[in-house]
Amino acid sequence: MSQADLKRWMDYVASRPCLICQGWPVEVAHIQMLISPKTGLRLGRRVGVNKWAVIPLCVKHHRSGGGSIHVMGETKFFEEHEISQEVLVRVWASWFCGWVEGGRKSAGDFS
Numbered sequence: 001m002s003q004a005d006l007k008r009w010m011d012y013v014a015s016r017p018c019l020i021c022q023g024w025p026v027e028v029a030h031i032q033m034l035i036s037p038k039t040g041l042r043l044g045r046r047v048g049v050n051k052w053a054v055i056p057l058c059v060k061h062h063r064s065g066g067g068s069i070h071v072m073g074e075t076k077f078f079e080e081h082e083i084s085q086e087v088l089v090r091v092w093a094s095w096f097c098g099w100v101e102g103g104r105k106s107a108g109d110f111s
């Protein structure tokens with residue numbers, strides 16, 4: 001996967017509405033708690049795939065509001081908004097698989 005692919009993925013995520021309030025425009029927020037849709041393993045920086053673990057959040061939910069992910073921390077933020085890791089992974093994986101299928105990459109590139 002190239003830098004150009006990553007840029008395209010970021011652009012795609014940025015085109016989605018805020019995960020929490022459906023607002024737009026959004027910012028691309030990096031998160032830690034995603035699990036690979038293919039292997040079921042946590043995506044770690046170690047394997048260099050965590051840069052793909054991004055979700056769309058509006059400015060308020062990303063960093064400027066009291067309830068933003070940067071202020072609350074990731075775990076508390078998702079608890080507060082009642083988004084379980086399971087749901088988050090499912091949502092992320094559906095975007096990601098849709099993006100992969102719409103492009104030239106296979107999910108195997110991310111194992």
Ligand SMILES: [Zn+2]
Binds near residue numbers: 023
């Ligand atoms: Zn929002």
